[in-house]
Structure formats: structure tokens, C-alpha cells
Amino acid sequence: MEFLELLFVSAGLFAVLFYGGKIVGLVMMLWPSIWYPLPGSFFTSVGQWAVITGGSDGIGRAFALELSKKGMNVVIISRNQEKLDRAAKDIEITHGRKVKVVVADFTEDDIYQRIEKTLSSLDIGILVNNVGILPTPTPCKLLETTHLEQRIQQVINCNVKAMVKMCSIVLPGMEKRGRGCILNISSGIAKIPCPTYTLYAASKVFVEMLSQGLQAEYRSKGIIVQSVAPFGVSTAMTGYQKPDMVTLSPKEFVRTSLMYVKAGDLSHGTISHTILGWIVQAIPTWVLQTEAFQCNFMEFVKQKVDP
Template sequence: MASSVIRSYVAKNVDSLAIVGAVAVAYCGLKLLRSIWRGFSVFILARALGLSVNLKRLGSWAVITGSTDGIGKAYAFEIARMGINVVLVSRSAEKLADTAAEIEKKHNVKTKTVAVDFTAGPEIFDVIREQLEDLEIGVLVNNVGMAYSHPEYFNLLDDKVRVIVSVLSCPLTLMTRLVLPGMTERQKGVIINVASASGVNPVPLLTVYSATKAYVDFFSRALQTEYRTKGIIIQSVRPFFVSTKLSKIRRANLFVPTPTSYVRSALATIGVETNTFGCMSHAFQNWLYDLVPKPIYDRLSLSMMVATRKKALKRAAKQD
């Protein structure tokens, strides 16, 4: 009975349904073309035309937090490659010294190191402030972070949840507060805040990490609106997976770039995009996710995280 009613309705309204279908296809086609053009213009055309900001003109020093591994280390090397002196801020004095020596040898720039533990109290920012005095800071990269050891249900998280919230929100906010007055006075500067694609769409079983990365993104976007008329760029960088220790992915591929290739691409978007996924393959991943209806996306995301959790717990049990 129902099928005959549907057939009858379709037969009577075939012309109208054809128009609706054509409009829907045209809309999706235009949206696809717009996304392709945006990706091409941001990640290929802008770089070829040299539209990104020349960071060397903003100041003689750059400050990078979380600068001895992964994305942060790649930012330090790529910025030094531009001839800019770098202040490396991280926890391990030994790793800082090694990274600084490597940068000086490879790129012939000055370095300073500040060994602080961002899980400590607010007094560490007094230490950082003293080390940054009298430096002409043109670039700040807020990269320090930490993640879950594996996806986990919120009620099963230990006290590490407090540390994650603290490390992913406080250092970024207070480091920005340290350098912004000087940038405002000189009417130029760039602040790069490394957020995450998980802060764009919520990720179950990584709830706290996802939520704090959303804070990073919103903080950056609001601040950019405040300071865009003052010659300052605040950029939110939202990577998907990059082959780092934090992601636990060792082998790079088309969709999981190395830190160096990712950062080189992301730096080329400064002055072109204030909210960027950093590279074309990550922008394409986000476009694909946007096509998926939210209820389906949520179920798929939960299923993936549950499966990852099971594998991690199984590995941990074998090690014990």
C-alpha cells in the first residue's frame, strides 16, 4: 500500500522532483568546486605568488613552546631557516640544548632556551618573562600540549585530566599575554596557536582533549577579531594526524604528513588564512567529514575511538 502511494506521488510530481534533484546536484557541485578552488588558492597559488607574510620583517626573535619534538620542533627549524632567532621553551633542559645546538649549526641564527614545566604553577611565567625581556619578538608559536595515552571514557580518567586542561589552555593564554603588548606597540606580529581538528568536531573518548582544543581555536578566532586592525595576525592551526610521538604514528603518508612538511605548508598560509588545517590533504579530510551527516559522524567517531581503546588496553595487558 505504502509503495503504491509513493509511486503515485512520484509519477504526479516527477517534474518538480527532477528540478529539486538538479538543484541539489548543482549545489553540491558548486560546493565541491568552491572547496577545490579554496584549497588550490590557499595551498598552491598563494605559495607560488608569495602571498604569505614575511615573518622576518616582524621582529628578530620568535618564541616556540613545546619546541623539542614534533610540530613544535619543526616550527623552530623552519622559522630559523628564515633567518629568525628562536627562543625554545620546553621542559627538558638537555633536549633544549641539543635542539638549540642543532639549529645554530644548521641555520646560523641565535637561540635562547627556557626550561620550564608547564604542568607547574603560574610562577613559571615570571621566569619566561625575564628571559624574554628586551627581545623584539615578532612570532609566537603556542604548541606545548599533551594528550591521552589512549581513548578513554570520561568517568575512567585519572587525575591527568586536570593536567591536560591546564597544559592545553593556560600556557597558550598566558604566553599570548606576555608577548602581545610588545606586538601591539610595534603594530606587527604573528601568534600561531596549534589547535587540532578534534577541536572542530567533538571526539568522544578524547572529550577533554577535544574540548580544550576547541578553546584554543575559539580563543584564537576571537583574538584575531580584536587585533586584526592593529597589524597582528593570530592564526589557529588545526591539524589532523601528523607523524609525531604525540600521535603515535611513525610512518608518514599522503594524509599523515611529517612535521616538517606539515609546518612548511602551514607557514605558507600565514596572511592567507587565519583558521587553517595547515595542508591540502588535511583540508580535504575536513571537507569529507563535512559531507557526513552529524548523527552518522558521531556514531562512526565513537566506534573508531572504542576500537582504538580496545587495542590499546589489549597491548597494555600483554606488556603487563
């Protein structure tokens, strides 16, 4: 009886500490200016330039606009010249900052020498590794992916290799100057097994593991490395879903996520996505792996993306 009593008391104490910690974390997110204070000059203090991959549209474009609003010059890198030029013009007119554009397709291999040459003379304070692609517009099982071999290569190049290469280009300068911030855009689904998004989710697990490792390696050098893991954001990748309490506009998501730059090596960027992350991780793995769940999930996403 004494053993059982000790076991139940220990389990209860663990539960109290576990959920108490989550509640404290949520309270801290409610008042980021108190718990994670950022001086008004924080972003310009780490460097004159911000580099954003996938910066011509969606979350990347929102980062470019918000960081230019905070006084930074920006380099936006993407594969579409027309979209890059529109974004650059918008930034210059709206916030009066300098903008450099680099046309590069991150699904390809031979782009980094040109990018490195463009960035070599710049005082880069912030790198946002935002570029990423889905293997298919809507979820499906791996072997049902059209042009599977090609898509595997593209996802690895764009979602995995691009982040590592951009970090390797920018980190030496940050280390030398003793300051800098790298934000690697992951996904909320990296926290769970996600059948029908298997390849994409696996690539985002890599983002989180690399970010945590780099933060451990370079924290002492004055460099912040954070993985930012949103759930729903209304972009081309999500079919421009109508924003609501869970699905945010890129502008709103970026504005709030930048408040939590000092909140640790992983952030969901918003309170609603943090709570959603708790809920998703509480779903038993066996439920996620059932055929019924996979079918219902695929149908749900298809309706949201293409109503």
C-alpha cells in the same frame, strides 16, 4: 509545484556554491605563492625573534628549525633541559642563529613570571603556541582516564591556559610595534565531536575560538593570529607513526603550513589535511557517537600507536 521547484533549485544552487567554494579553496592551496604570497623577508620583517612553546621536540622543534632557517633567532620553551639543549645546539650549528632556552612545565601554574622576564627585552615577531598534551597515550572514555582529576588540571593548564598566558605576554609588544604573527596549534579533531578524545578535542576547540576572536580584535593592529589544525603528524604524541600521505613528518608539516600564514584565521597546514578535514566533517554526527564506532576507533589508534 512552483514552491517545490523553487525549493529544489535553491537547494541545488546552494550545493553548487558550497562545493564550488571548497574546490576554489583547494585550488588556492595548490598555489600558495600566488594566492597567499609571502615576501622572502616576511618572517624577519615582523621581528627578530620567534618564541616556540614545546620547542624541544616534534612540531615545536621543527618550527624552531624552520624559522631559524628563515633568519629568525628563537626562544624554545619546554620542560626537558636535555632536549632543549640538543635542539638549541642543532639550530646554532645548522643555521647560525641565536637561541634562548627556557625550562618550564606548562602543566604548572608558577612559570609565567620567569618566561615574561626572559622575553621582555626581545623584539618578538612570531609566537608559536605549540605545547600540548593528551590525557592518555591512547583514546579512552573520560571516566576511564587514569588519575582523572590530575589529568583534567594538566590538560587545561597545558592546552588552554598556556596559550592564553603566552598571548597576553607577547601581544602588548606586537601591538606597540604594529606587527607580529601568532600561530596557535589546534587539531583537526576540533571540528567534530570526538568521543574517546573528548577532553583533548574540547581543549582544541578553545584554541580555535580564541584564535578567531583574537584575530578579529588585533587584525587592524597589523597582527596575524591563525589556528593551525593538523591531523596526523609523526611525533611522540602519535607514537611516531610512519609518515605517509596523511601522516606527515614534523619537518614537512611545518614547511608547508608556513606557506599559508596569510590564508585566514584557520589552516589545516597541508592539502592532504584539508581534504581529510572535509571528509571527517561529512561523517554524520550520529555515526561518531555510536558505541561501535568508538570501540573500533580506539582499537585502530592503539594499533597505529603501538603496532
